[in-house]
Every structure is written in C-alpha cells, then in structure tokens.
Amino acid sequence: MIVLATILLPLVAGALLFALPRQDRVLSRAIGVVVATITLVTVIAAGTTSEWSFRWLSRPFDAAFHFGATPTSFWIALLLTVATACAIAASREARLRDFVAQLLLLEGAMLGLFLARDLLLFALFWDLMLLPVFFVLIGWGEHPATAWRYFIYNFAGGLTLLLATAAFGVIYGSTDVIGRAAGPLVGAWAPWIYAGFAFAFLVKTPVWPLHTWMPPTYSGLPAPMVAVVSAVQSKAGLYGFLVIALTLLPHEVHAYALALMVLGAVSLIYGAVIALTQNDAKRIVAYSSLSHLGLIAIAVGSGNPIALRGALVYIVAHGLFSAALFLVLGYVEEREATRLLARLGGLGWKNPKLAGALCIAALAALGLPGLAGFAGELLILIGVYQAGYVWPVIVALIAIVVASAYFLRLYQDAMNGPEVPDVPVRGDLTWPEALAVAPLLAALVVVGVYPAPLLHP
Amino acid sequence: MTLPFTSADWWAVAPVSIVAIAALVVLLADILFARREQRYASIVIALAGLAAAGFVAARQFGHDYNAFFGGFLTGGFATVFQEIILIAAAGSVILYAALGPASRIAGSIAIMLWSACGAMLMSGAANLIMIFLGLELLSLGLYALCATDDRKASRESALKYLILSSMATAFLLFGSALLFGATGSVELADLANPAHVANPLFWTGAGMFLIGLVFKLSLVPFHTWTPDVFEGAPLPVTAFMSVATKAATIAVLARFIYAALPVSVGQRLLLPVWIVAGVSMIVGNVGMLAQRDLKRLLGYSGIAQVGYILVALAGGTPLGLRYALYYLTAYAFMNLGAFAVAAAISPHGEEGADLRNYQGLAERRPWLAAAMTLILLALAGLPPTAGFLGKILILASGVSAGFVWLAALLIVGTAISLYAYAKVVRAMYAPAETGLPEPRPFVPLAWVSAAICCAVIVLMTFYPLIPSNVLPLAH
Numbered sequence: 001m002i003v004l005a006t007i008l009l010p011l012v013a014g015a016l017l018f019a020l021p022r023q024d025r026v027l028s029r030a031i032g033v034v035v036a037t038i039t040l041v042t043v044i045a046a047g048t049t050s051e052w053s054f055r056w057l058s059r060p061f062d063a064a065f066h067f068g069a070t071p072t073s074f075w076i077a078l079l080l081t082v083a084t085a086c087a088i089a090a091s092r093e094a095r096l097r098d099f100v101a102q103l104l105l106l107e108g109a110m111l112g113l114f115l116a117r118d119l120l121l122f123a124l125f126w127d128l129m130l131l132p133v134f135f136v137l138i139g140w141g142e143h144p145a146t147a148w149r150y151f152i153y154n155f156a157g158g159l160t161l162l163l164a165t166a167a168f169g170v171i172y173g174s175t176d177v178i179g180r181a182a183g184p185l186v187g188a189w190a191p192w193i194y195a196g197f198a199f200a201f202l203v204k205t206p207v208w209p210l211h212t213w214m215p216p217t218y219s220g221l222p223a224p225m226v227a228v229v230s231a232v233q234s235k236a237g238l239y240g241f242l243v244i245a246l247t248l249l250p251h252e253v254h255a256y257a258l259a260l261m262v263l264g265a266v267s268l269i270y271g272a273v274i275a276l277t278q279n280d281a282k283r284i285v286a287y288s289s290l291s292h293l294g295l296i297a298i299a300v301g302s303g304n305p306i307a308l309r310g311a312l313v314y315i316v317a318h319g320l321f322s323a324a325l326f327l328v329l330g331y332v333e334e335r336e337a338t339r340l341l342a343r344l345g346g347l348g349w350k351n352p353k354l355a356g357a358l359c360i361a362a363l364a365a366l367g368l369p370g371l372a373g374f375a376g377e378l379l380i381l382i383g384v385y386q387a388g389y390v391w392p393v394i395v396a397l398i399a400i401v402v403a404s405a406y407f408l409r410l411y412q413d414a415m416n417g418p419e420v421p422d423v424p425v426r427g428d429l430t431w432p433e434a435l436a437v438a439p440l441l442a443a444l445v446v447v448g449v450y451p452a453p454l455l456h457p
Numbered sequence: 458m459t460l461p462f463t464s465a466d467w468w469a470v471a472p473v474s475i476v477a478i479a480a481l482v483v484l485l486a487d488i489l490f491a492r493r494e495q496r497y498a499s500i501v502i503a504l505a506g507l508a509a510a511g512f513v514a515a516r517q518f519g520h521d522y523n524a525f526f527g528g529f530l531t532g533g534f535a536t537v538f539q540e541i542i543l544i545a546a547a548g549s550v551i552l553y554a555a556l557g558p559a560s561r562i563a564g565s566i567a568i569m570l571w572s573a574c575g576a577m578l579m580s581g582a583a584n585l586i587m588i589f590l591g592l593e594l595l596s597l598g599l600y601a602l603c604a605t606d607d608r609k610a611s612r613e614s615a616l617k618y619l620i621l622s623s624m625a626t627a628f629l630l631f632g633s634a635l636l637f638g639a640t641g642s643v644e645l646a647d648l649a650n651p652a653h654v655a656n657p658l659f660w661t662g663a664g665m666f667l668i669g670l671v672f673k674l675s676l677v678p679f680h681t682w683t684p685d686v687f688e689g690a691p692l693p694v695t696a697f698m699s700v701a702t703k704a705a706t707i708a709v710l711a712r713f714i715y716a717a718l719p720v721s722v723g724q725r726l727l728l729p730v731w732i733v734a735g736v737s738m739i740v741g742n743v744g745m746l747a748q749r750d751l752k753r754l755l756g757y758s759g760i761a762q763v764g765y766i767l768v769a770l771a772g773g774t775p776l777g778l779r780y781a782l783y784y785l786t787a788y789a790f791m792n793l794g795a796f797a798v799a800a801a802i803s804p805h806g807e808e809g810a811d812l813r814n815y816q817g818l819a820e821r822r823p824w825l826a827a828a829m830t831l832i833l834l835a836l837a838g839l840p841p842t843a844g845f846l847g848k849i850l851i852l853a854s855g856v857s858a859g860f861v862w863l864a865a866l867l868i869v870g871t872a873i874s875l876y877a878y879a880k881v882v883r884a885m886y887a888p889a890e891t892g893l894p895e896p897r898p899f900v901p902l903a904w905v906s907a908a909i910c911c912a913v914i915v916l917m918t919f920y921p922l923i924p925s926n927v928l929p930l931a932h
Binding site for chain 2: 128139148152
C-alpha cells in the first residue's frame with residue numbers, strides 16, 4: 001500500500017494545486033517541497049518489500065496494476081524524489097502554481113514508471129510522463145517547435161514500446177513480469193520485440209543518432225524542469241535496458257550488444273566534441289549528458305556484472321550532478337539574463353557560493369575522484385575491460401579527457417575571468433537557493449565516498 | 458388477419474419500438490406545450506425514451522433473441538451496439554439543448570430518434586432486407602437532419618450526403634441482389650455455405666456489398682464526403698453521425714464477417730477491406746494535419762479511428778470483436794465529449810468549430826480546455842485514457858491474428874495523428890489572440906455532458922467495460 005501511496009500522492013497533490021489561487025507563489029512551492037519530501041520518505045519506507053497489485057486484464061494477456069520497487073528502481077526512485085524536491089525548491093518561474101503542479105505530476109508519472117512491475121503499466125507511464133514536459137514546453141519553453149520535437153520523437157518511441165509490449169504480452173501470456181525471475185522470451189519474434197523496446201529506450205536516453213530532440217528540449221525547458229528531466233527521465237530508457245531487456249530478452253541484448261556499444265561510443269565522442277564547441281551553457285550540459293549516457297549504453301552492451309553495477313552508480317551520479325548543474329545554471333541565467341558563455345564572466349569573484357556550487361557539480365561531472373561520477377565511471381571501465389572490450393574503454397577515456405576540457409571551460413568562462421561590465425545588481429545565492437542545491441551536492445560527495453549501498457542491492 | 462409474430466418478436470425489438478414511440482411523443486409535445494417549454498419538453502421526453510430503451514436493451518443482454526424468422530438477432534453484441542447508438546443519440550439530443558435557440562427543434566429530435574431506430578435495426582439485422590431497411594431509415598433521417606440549419610453550408614452538406622450516400626446504398630443493394638441471386642436466400646447465415654465459393658456472382662455480390670459498407674464507414678478511397686458533410690451539418694447532427702452511423706455499419710460488417718462468410722472465402726475476400734483500413738489510418742491522420750475546423754478535423758479523425766477498429770476485427774477472432782466494441786464505446790464518448798466542448802464554447806452556435814476559437818482557451822475556460830485536452834489525448838491514444846488501453850488491445854488482437862503489418866500501420870498513423878491533436882492542445886494553452894469572440898458563459902448541459910464523457914474515458918482505462926460474453930451469442 002505504501003508504494004501505491006507514493007505514486008498517488010504527487011499525482012493527486014499536483015492536480016489539487018490547481019485549486020489554489022492562480023497568482024499564488026508561496027503556498028504552492030511550499031506544498032510542492034513538502035509533498036516531494038514526503039514521497040522521499042515513503043519511497044524509503046516502502047523499500048523493496050512493499051508491493052501492491054490489482055488485476056487489470058486477463059485477456060488477451062494477464063496484466064495488473066502492480067507496483068513495487070526493484071533493487072535498481074529503488075535507487076532511481078530515491079534520486080527522483082530528491083531531484084524533484086530540490087527542483088521545486090529552486091523554482092522561480094512565472095505562473096509558479098501551474099509550474100509546480102506540472103513538476104509534481106511529472107514526479108508521479110515517473111514514480112509510476114520506475115515502480116511499475118507490469119510491462120503494460122510501464123508503457124502507460126512511459127507515455128504519461130511526456131505530458132507534463134510537453135505542457136511546460138508549450139507554456140514556458142523558448143520556442144514552440146521544441147515542444148513538437150520532444151513530443152513526437154518520444155511518442156514515436158512510446159508507440160514502438162506499445163506495439164512491442166502488445167506482442168510480448170500475446171506471446172508470453174503475461175506482462176506482469178518486471179523484476180521476477182521469469183524465463184526469457186524466446187521465439188522468432190523476440191528480435192523484433194527487442195527492436196521495439198530498444199528504439200523507445202534509445203530515443204529516450206537519447207543515443208546518437210536519435211538525440212536531435214534533446215539539446216533544444218534541454219536548453220528550452222526552465223531550469224528546474226530540465227533538472228528533473230535530465231536527471232531522471234533520461235534514465236528511463238537505461239532502466240528499461242537494465243531491468244526489462246536484460247532479464248526478459250537477454251539473448252537479443254547479447255546478440256546486438258555490439259550495435260548498442262557502437263551507438264554508445266559514437267554518442268560518447270560526438271556529445272563530448274559538440275559540447276566543446278557550444279556557447280550556450282545549458283547546451284554544453286545537454287551534450288555532456290549525451291556523452292555520459294553513451295557510457296552507460298556501453299556498460300549495458302558489455303553485459304559484465306561489474307559494469308552493470310557501475311551503470312547503476314553512474315545513473316544515480318549523473319542524475320545528481322546534471323540536476324545540480326542545471327539548477328545552478330538556472331540561477332546564473334536568472335541573474336545574468338543570458339546563458340551564453342561569451343557574455344558571462346567573472347561571476348565567481350563576488351558570488352563565492354554560486355561559484356562553489358557550480359564547481360562541485362562540474363568536478364563531479366568530469367569524474368573527479370571522491371565525487372559520485374568517478375565511482376560509476378571507474379566501475380564501468382573496469383567491467384567493460386574485463387568483458388574483453390578494449391576499444392570502448394579507449395574511446396571512453398578520450399571522452400573523459402574532453403569532458404574535463406568542456407566543464408572547465410564552462411566554469412572558467414562563467415565564474416573566472418574579467419567581469420562583464422554592463423550588469424545590473426548581482427547577488428550571491430540566497431539561503432533558500434543554496435538549500436535547494438545543497439542536498440544534491442551533499443549526495444554527490446556521499447555517493448562518491450561511499451557507493452557501497454548501490455553496489456550490493 | 459393475425460400477424461405471424463409472437464410476443465417474443467415484439468420483445469426483441471422493444472428497444473427500437475420505444476425509441477420510435479418516444480419520437481412520436483416528442484412531436485405530440487410540440488403541439489401541446491407552449492412555445493417556451495417546447496424545447497425542454499422535447500428534450501426531456503427524448504432522453505426519457507432513450508433511457509427506457511437503454512434499460513430494456515440492458516435487460517436483453519445475455520439472452521439469445523431470434524426474432525422475425527431469423528431476420529433480427531439481438532441479446533449479444535447487437536445489444537452493445539444498440540447501447541452505443543442510444544448513448545450517441547442521448548449525447549446529441551443534449552447538444553440541442555446546449556446550443557441555444559433553434560427552430561424546428563422538436564422535428565429535428567424526432568427525426569434523430571427515428572434515425573437511431575434505423576441504426577439499432579442495423580445492429581441486429583441478420584438478413585439482407587433488414588440491413589437495407591435499417592440503413593435507409595438511418596440515412597433518410599440524416600439527409601433531413603443535415604439540412605435543418607439555415608446556413609448554406611448545411612444545405613450543401615445535406616445534398617452532398619444524399620447523393621453520395623445514395624450511391625453507396627445502390628452498391629449495397631446491388632450487391633445484396635447478386636448475393637440473393639447466387640445463394641437463393643437473403644439470410645446472412647445461409648451465405649456461409651462453402652458451396653457458393655465457386656460462384657463468381659457470390660464474389661461480385663459480396664464485393665459490392667462490402668464496397669457499400671466501406672462507403673458508409675467513409676474509409677479511403679470513399680472518404681472525401683465525410684469532412685464536408687461534417688462541417689456543414691449542425692453540430693448535434695455531426696456528433697450523432699460521427700458515432701451512430703459508424704457503429705451501425707460496423708455492426709453489419711461484424712455480422713457479415715463473423716456469421717456470413719464461408720471460412721474459405723473470408724480472408725481472401727476481406728483482404729482488400731483490411732488494406733483499405735490500413736490506408737485509411739494513414740490518409741485520415743494526414744488529412745487532419747491541415748484542418749482549421751474542429752468538425753472537419755474530427756471527420757478525418759473518424760476515418761482513421763474506424764481503421765483502428767477494423768484492425769481489431771481483422772482475423773475474425775472472438776476477442777477481436779470485444780476489443781472493437783471496447784474501442785468503439787470509448788470512441789463514442791471521446792467524440793461526444795469533443796462535440797460537447799465545442800457546443801459549450803461556440804459563440805454563435807455553429808461557428809464554434811473554428812479552431813481559432815480555441816486560441817488561449819485555457820486562460821478563459823480552464824476546465825473546458827482541460828476536458829478537451831483529455832479527449833484529444835484519448836483520441837491520440839495517450840494515457841490515462843481508454844484510448845491508450847483500446848490501442849493496446851487492438852494491437853494485441855492484430856498481432857495475435859497475424860496482422861503485424863496492420864499493427865505497424867496503426868503505429869505510424871497514430872504517430873502522425875498526435876501532431877494534429879496536440880496542435881489543438883497547443884492552441885488552447887497558447888496566449889490568446891485579441892479580437893476573438895468571447896466563449897459562451899457557463900452552459901450547464903454541455904459542461905455536464907463533457908464531464909461525464911471525460912469521466913467515462915478515464916474510468917474505462919481501469920475497468921474495461923465490455924461484458925465478456927459478447928461473441929458466443931453472435932452466431
């Protein structure tokens with residue numbers, strides 16, 4: 001029951017927020033933070049033991065409203081609730097009530113996705129979690145075309161997922177299969193079903209060449225929303241590979257592992273190189289995401305147990321540092337009314353807290369030992385190497401070096417150097433702003449120093 | 458002289474009779490009541506009649522009725538179709554009330570009820586004559602209804618519908634005659650004899666019969682009349698047409714597929730129908746992209762949606778019919794809900810369907826915008842709506858029947874449709890343009906109607922409503 005409450009709470013609270021006065025800015029954010037914090041507590045309370053199930057369909061295949069955390073999804077749900085609480089606390093957008101409501105609805109939909117134990121339910125939440133982002137893109141986004149690109153790309157992925165789920169259900173007889181020790185799907189259709197899943201997962205992650213929706217979406221979304229989307233929604237596809245594809249279609253994952261690794265490696269290098277050339281701070285982080293998530297795709301492709309453990313650590317780490325980066329860049333943009341590196345500079349001299357936050361997040365992102373990113377990267381590289389793949393390790397090492405370059409450039413251009421002259425009043429982070437990113441930064445340190453709980457789920 | 462009919466026969470057609478009598482009472486009330494009360498009297502009577510018919514039909518469900526010497530079968534899936542048609546009629550009658558003053562309202566409602574009678578007859582029709590009778594009763598009413606508005610477009614739509622629909626009827630009738638010639642019987646059940654397979658007359662007849670049905674379903678390549686007729690017809694009539702005509706025709710098609718065709722003929726003869734369904738899913742959805750009028754948009758959307766329903770019927774499995782009924786029920790509520798919202802905002806009656814009126818609706822009428830959003834998402838097959846579950850059931854049925862290519866076309870069509878539906882959503886949530894007519898103030902009936910539709914669409918996701926024993930009774 002607790003697990004059901006975890007999912008319903010943000011959905012109901014998000015819907016009820018619309019009952020508040022339209023101009024409200026204080027109450028809705030307070031309620032949002034409280035609700036997100038309660039879900040954080042309930043996720044921990046539910047653990048991996050609480051389950052809830054209710055019969056949905058018995059024909060053409062068994063399906064159930066079956067919720068419950070798996071050892072993998074528990075950590076992602078935890079990441080999601082932390083990221084959402086921080087994002088809501090950091091929200092300063094216009095029409096704040098509606099914006100917070102969308103964040104809560106997004107949290108609820110994604111909690112449903114990660115806690116779903118039924119494939120059909122997973123597909124339902126997969127589509128559902130597109131809607132809040134779409135509404136924020138059309139209501140708060142910078143350019144209308146972005147909303148289309150995001151929605152149609154991801155909906156196309158959702159549709160192939162739906163078709164694959166239907167075929168899976170018909171052949172397998174049940175979709176109530178996530179996190180169970182049920183046998184793999186076999187048969188002539190299995191590769192096609194895997195193709196349907198894989199397309200959806202790769203679009204969502206995204207992986208080159210399906211990534212073109214991602215940079216405009218990430219740069220167009222308001223910072224709190226993109227923090228959650230980049231931290232957690234982008235993990236839905238990787239979670240699908242880890243928990244669904246690898247357990248139900250292991251032979252197909254193995255048979256097409258090389259393709260997955262090549263796509264991952266191309267994303268890794270392509271994302272890193274493009275990030276180096278970008279002038280827009282948010283786009284740098286967006287392309288760095290493409291690059292970092294390519295590394296996880298390589299880990300999935302290698303199939304090595306150490307690499308897969310590392311993938312989970314890196315999923316959590318990337319969630320933490322990308323959320324922190326986007327939130328801090330949101331603060332920068334709010335102060336400077338621009339996020340072009342050419343027009344930023346010298347912010348760090350008068351804003352030590354702002355600079356410090358960006359510094360920690362960027363260092364975690366470039367893989368500094370002692371912070372979360374390093375633990376994940378190292379485990380993945382060791383695992384992939386053990387599995388007998390050397391070339392992806394070399395590609396990854398190159399990309400990691402490039403990552404240092406673009407993250408240091410980001411920090412350097414924004415915080416150091418001469419101050420930009422024509423600036424109004426600049427202020428350092430206020431306490432509420434600092435508190436909104438502090439949990440993410442703290443978690444980066446904790447996971448970096450002590451990643452053991454994630455390794456032995 | 459005594460009629461050769463038993464009381465069982467009369468009981469089988471009781472739902473149809475009740476609706477027909479209700480229509481007469483509506484006309485009577487038009488004379489008896491004062492002018493101000495006429496509108497509400499006719500609406501209340503019509504709704505009471507529809508409710509009574511719905512109640513009787515529900516009582517019939519699960520029993521096997523074989524009336525008029527096998528010409529009318531009900532109690533099984535026909536009853537579900539009848540309920541859908543009754544719901545469509547009720548939703549459309551409510552729109553008459555919501556839209557404000559209109560002349561000739563009692564007459565319009567009476568004709569609509571008689572049209573519904575025809576559609577209900579088609580649902581249970583088991584011989585060629587009964588099919589034709591029901592179809593004509595349905596269509597004749599609709600020709601008149603299309604012309605009830607004073608706009609020129611309304612008359613144009615009536616004429617267009619009359620000419621094209623008559624041609625479809627001619628195909629159907631000629632096909633029926635050939636089938637009769639080939640088999641010596643008008644009973645659909647007698648067609649299912651493998652002995653007819655060698656007879657070219659049988660193939661020609663069945664082919665023309667199917668062309669007639671495809672025309673009525675407005676599938677490609679016989680679809681071009683639909684958007685024009687939908688645009689011109691009065692809003693309640695469009696709502697009724699978009700659901701009842703399709704439901705009744707799908708009922709006939711289902712009976713033809715499941716009960717009439719010899720197994721050896723079935724898939725060979727029907728392959729063109731499935732191809733047509735596949736093409737309709739693409740053409741209908743592509744056609745939606747350029748529309749600037751909600752009625753035209755829903756006209757094209759209907760073309761594609763019927764294609765989806767046919768995917769469920771492909772393969773002729775019993776489960777397929779259940780899923781087709783599930784989706785059809787959901788589709789009925791989606792369309793009625795969409796028209797209810799259109800009626801609730803239309804500033805001067807008919808012009809409300811112009812999509813420009815939806816610009817910035819979220820600011821001015823947030824609840825209506827939310828309802829419309831939910832309905833459009835349901836049409837696009839997004840959760841948390843019956844459209845999502847319906848799509849997956851149809852996909853499962855198509856895949857298990859071996860029609861993977863149809864399932865793939867459905868996916869492509871749905872992806873295209875999203876753009877068209879979401880464009881309306883975006884317009885509603887975008888800042889309003891200036892100079893647009895103000896939406897109408899609170900229109901209780903339309904709002905309630907839209908709210909009910911939305912609630913049903915969401916609830917059907919969690920409780921698939923269609924009773925499980927639909928098909929065993931079809932044979």
